[in-house]
Amino acid sequence: MVKVAVLGHGTVGSGVVELFTKNKESIASRAGQEITVKRILDLREFPELPYAGKFTKNFDDILNDPEISIVAEVMGGLHPAFEYTKALLEAGKSVVTSNKELVAARGAALLAVAKAHNVNYFFEASVGGGIPVIRPMHQCLAANEITEVAGILNGTTNYILTRMFHDSTPFDEALREAQRLGYAERNPAADVEGADACRKICILSSLAFGSHVYPETVHTEGITHLTLPDVEYAANWDCVIKLIGRAKKLPGGKILAAVYPALLKHHSQLASIDDVFNGILIRGNATGDVVFYGRGAGKLPTASAVVADMIDISKAGCTSKSLTWCDSDGKNVGDYKEEPLRFMVWGTLLDTRALATLQDVMGSVTFLSRPGQPEGETAFVTPEMSEYALSEKLEVLGNLFKVRSVIRALDY
Amino acid sequence: MVKVAVLGHGTVGSGVVELFTKNKESIASRAGQEITVKRILDLREFPELPYAGKFTKNFDDILNDPEISIVAEVMGGLHPAFEYTKALLEAGKSVVTSNKELVAARGAALLAVAKAHNVNYFFEASVGGGIPVIRPMHQCLAANEITEVAGILNGTTNYILTRMFHDSTPFDEALREAQRLGYAERNPAADVEGADACRKICILSSLAFGSHVYPETVHTEGITHLTLPDVEYAANWDCVIKLIGRAKKLPGGKILAAVYPALLKHHSQLASIDDVFNGILIRGNATGDVVFYGRGAGKLPTASAVVADMIDISKAGCTSKSLTWCDSDGKNVGDYKEEPLRFMVWGTLLDTRALATLQDVMGSVTFLSRPGQPEGETAFVTPEMSEYALSEKLEVLGNLFKVRSVIRALDY
The missing domain is CATH 3.30.70.120 (Alpha-Beta Plaits)
Known part of the structure; x- marks a missing residue:
């Protein structure tokens, strides 16, 4: 029996708890033993929930509980998520996360702490929601040299661009529609200005090329400046416009990493990925192009990636030597303007x-x-x-x- | 240092040896140690190759070599591949394979032998060539109940159907073109009559639902009877025709498994997968639909999946408890005609x-x-x-x- 805790009972956190109930048997069978949620950290109270007794407002109740061996950090934000994660890893607990902001900003540091304490810090849910991409990229493509990674990494902007293309809806209106449907937040800046996609390409390129790519070193443009004439001219050239996060290895050893809207020919592999779907292309020297796509966000898809990481850790004996990367001085990113x-x-x-x-x-x-x-x-x-x-x-x-x-x- | 052997120096086998040379450093870094090919079994001689000294015609040279801990079986066919694999597993060596015919016919038996001897029998390369699908399906979707699996599992037929749709090329001519391009074999029966796709859906559904699905229990139709009027009427209904292998869990617990050409609406997720590409859709109760696509065959893509399995085994301490399934009496497949x-x-x-x-x-x-x-x-x-x-x-x-x-x- 493995006992776990969940930090944060928001959308993803409540989904994690739900999955442990809903898919209890298949999870136990995959993990080889039962996994139960012992504690949930949230400042709010949820007296109506059947598992109301598991909540605590005191992080120490989780940190100091020797029975808890794996913790899901699904609170988001840099602080106190960073401090909590670091303390848990130092206490010999493995941590899994959907927190792309934290992995992109402090991943190398936290991976080093995990390694030093022989535990794991896994983050499948931080990119692509329920689409398995971190693990396949790491494991199944182990025999490849990855040369390039590119993707439609943000569902909100992809929804907006799809509306602009298919229905000639102007940007502002498409954004309001996305907000009405719950695809975009009231403050949509992190999505439409590209920061969310930037964090994800930082994580993918750090893993693909082995040294931390920091968000502030990645040229990032959003889609707020796109207009219907852009759409019409693109269509005339048989293209769609997608917000692409991309990273590739440059001949000198540096990494080209950038996020910007780009034209893709209609028949290209990422062009037909519409609406809130995400798609990630991995180019390897042996496999050629491999593409993964599915829902890049949402409660249960993201929660399923968090739970899959927890199952994996419950089976693994020790720290992963290869689902990791080194820190960098931020000078590992080359000049995208030379391409x-x-x-x-x-x-x-x-x-x-x-x-x-x-x-x-x-x-x-x-x-x-x-x-x-x-x-x-x-x-x-x-x-x-x-x-x-x-x-x-x-x-x-x-x-x-x-x-x-x-x-x-x-x-x- | 891990020493491995390769059974068969055909297309895939020579690709495996090539990758161990070409991507030596990244393989060592992912595996945490160096992996070298010690022996290659083939009845032919290759005196011109720099590694000519590694060849043997005697299987016992590999079976009885205590230094060799992992073997890639890439010879294809049922015999002697089955006997060799069984003997190797019984001798405490892990085996990885691209041999879909063998896994589909005798997978349950070989997985049981592997388990009994605390070694692994892995088969990522048996489905989807270089597209990671077995491992992601098993691992990253562990938190899901998989309800359905469907895919374009055969590149040759997909190439032919693409030509029929895009250029109104009749079946016979498209097949000849595929043969000329090396996409179809001189005897194309296993591809165009659906047997290859059938083997792959057997493997996917066995893994997804836990009990062996035998090829002879799966209704299988090929594409040889398709005509240009089929294509034209399909197009008139805004559809393409794809050869689909599919498996889903039926309410009573049985499995619906079948291979046949089917109409897919243009906007559907598998419809735009053209030419020799493969695409596999996994429907889970938490993730929704997740799709993987890429080159489903070819020397290096398939070899990269074989090598990735070998890397994985070199890292794993013991037999996988969950990348496996039970045997069945063949009555686990329900009646597809009732759907x-x-x-x-x-x-x-x-x-x-x-x-x-x-x-x-x-x-x-x-x-x-x-x-x-x-x-x-x-x-x-x-x-x-x-x-x-x-x-x-x-x-x-x-x-x-x-x-x-x-x-x-x-x-x-």
């Missing part, structure tokens, strides 16, 4: 004579059109070039072409 | 007066059309009914309607 890409650019051309200059400067571009395109509005896709080269060329054009939007094109 | 489904039916109507009778008998049908549809040819989609009910109704129609094709519609 040669194609860009979709649109804006206003001063006059028709400027068109020839534009072609001279930009090289062989593909022009795009949209219904009701205003006089002078010009959209095109550039040949492959670095972002530095693009900036220079746009500067050369100067007043001849007033840029309204630049979106990168990717190939996943 | 209510919609069917696409087309054929020749005797005369236009028969149309009213057809509608009376079949209920509320959706009529379909195709370009150049011959006089009298009639296509429709039935309401939901069992296959028994459909057969009765078609019998009632008798000579009024001569059936040419019936294809089931699924919802994945």
Whole structure:
């Protein structure tokens, strides 16, 4: 019999407790023994719940209980989650978490503490909700050199982009719809400005490439600036726009890591992942591209990933030597602007004579059109070039072409 | 240092040896120690290879070598693969395999031998090539009750169906093209008649539901009878046709398991998996639907799954208590014909007066059309009914309607 505790009885925490009841038998059979929730930490009271007696407001009741060997930290936020996790690991308890903010900010430190105390710090639920991605990436792809990871890592923004594309709903309205449906929070900044996707790509790239990628070193753009003309020009080029988090190994050993909206061709592997679904592509030197997709959030999907980690720990004898990474000085991330890409650019051309200059400067571009395109509005896709080269060329054009939007094109 | 052997130096076997060289460092780092291939069993000689000295034609050189602790069986076929695997497990060596025929036919027996000798029999490479599916299904979804598994499990047939749909290539020609490209074997029966997909769904459903599902108990249809009119009517109903292997738990405890071509709506999760790609959908009571996709075959993808299993075993101390299932008497599979489904039916109507009778008998049908549809040819989609009910109704129609094709519609 393994006894566990849950820190936080919010959406995910209550889902964890629910699963231990609902799937009790299959969990015991997979784990090889029964697992029961002994304690739940929450400042609120839930007198109506059948398991009301398990609640405590005092963290020490869990920390100092020698019977509790595994703890799920599903409270979110950096503090006191970091201090609690560290204390639990130091006390010889394994911790599993759905807290992407904490893993992205302090993962290397906590993994080192876990290792020093021969326990585990697992975080399957921190990326992709119920989609298994951390474990498959680590284990089943162990025989590969992973060269690149990319994904639609945030369901809220994917829902908004899907509405913009399928129903021509403007961003603001699609966001309100997402909020009405419970897909977006009242303060949607972490989703729509890309911070959530940034945390997840930090975790994926740290694991894939072995050194901690810190969120503040990752160039992050959200989707708040996207407009229906962006959507229409993208469609004209047979593309959708998705918010992509990506990381790849650069030849010199550094890591390219970034989050931004990008054009993907309709037939590409991530293009058809719509609505609140998440999809993660892992490119390996032996497997080629492998894609995982499913619901990236939600109570039970995320809780199932938390519980799966707890089952795994209950079976493992000791600390994992490889589901881990080293700390870094933050200089492991290279310059994303050096990568040669194609860009979709649109804006206003001063006059028709400027068109020839534009072609001279930009090289062989593909022009795009949209219904009701205003006089002078010009959209095109550039040949492959670095972002530095693009900036220079746009500067050369100067007043001849007033840029309204630049979106990168990717190939996943 | 772990020493391993490889049985069979064909496509997959040579890929396994290649990966141990190519990804030597990352394998050692994931496994926590170096892994080297000590022996390779093959009746042929490969004097030109740098590792020619490792070959043997004598199985006993591997069986009786106490240094060899893990063996990859990648020879395929039932015999002598079964006898070799059993002997190795009994000798206390773990075995990993890509041999779906063997796992589907004798998996329960071999898993029991492995358990009795405290070693492992792993088979990630037997389904989905390089796509991690066995391990994620087992481990990361441990907290779920799996209710259903379905997939595009055979790349050759998926390539053929993709050509039929995208380019209106007839079956025979698409098959020849697949052979020319190396996607189909000279004798393509195991692929196009569904046996390969059947073996894979047997493995997936055995693992998902815990009791061995034998291939001979699984209703299996291939794609050889599919025609371009099938494709055109399907397209008219906004569907594609995919060869689907599926298994689900029936209310009484039995398992529905079957392989057949089926209609999938364009927006469904498996519909956009084209060409030689495989995709596997796992439906859980907590995660909802999770889909894995990638290259389902090929030298390095399959070899990477074999090597990942070997790494896993090199880290594990003892036999897995849960990556396993029990034997069965073959009566665990229920009657697939009882499941209510919609069917696409087309054929020749005797005369236009028969149309009213057809509608009376079949209920509320959706009529379909195709370009150049011959006089009298009639296509429709039935309401939901069992296959028994459909057969009765078609019998009632008798000579009024001569059936040419019936294809089931699924919802994945």
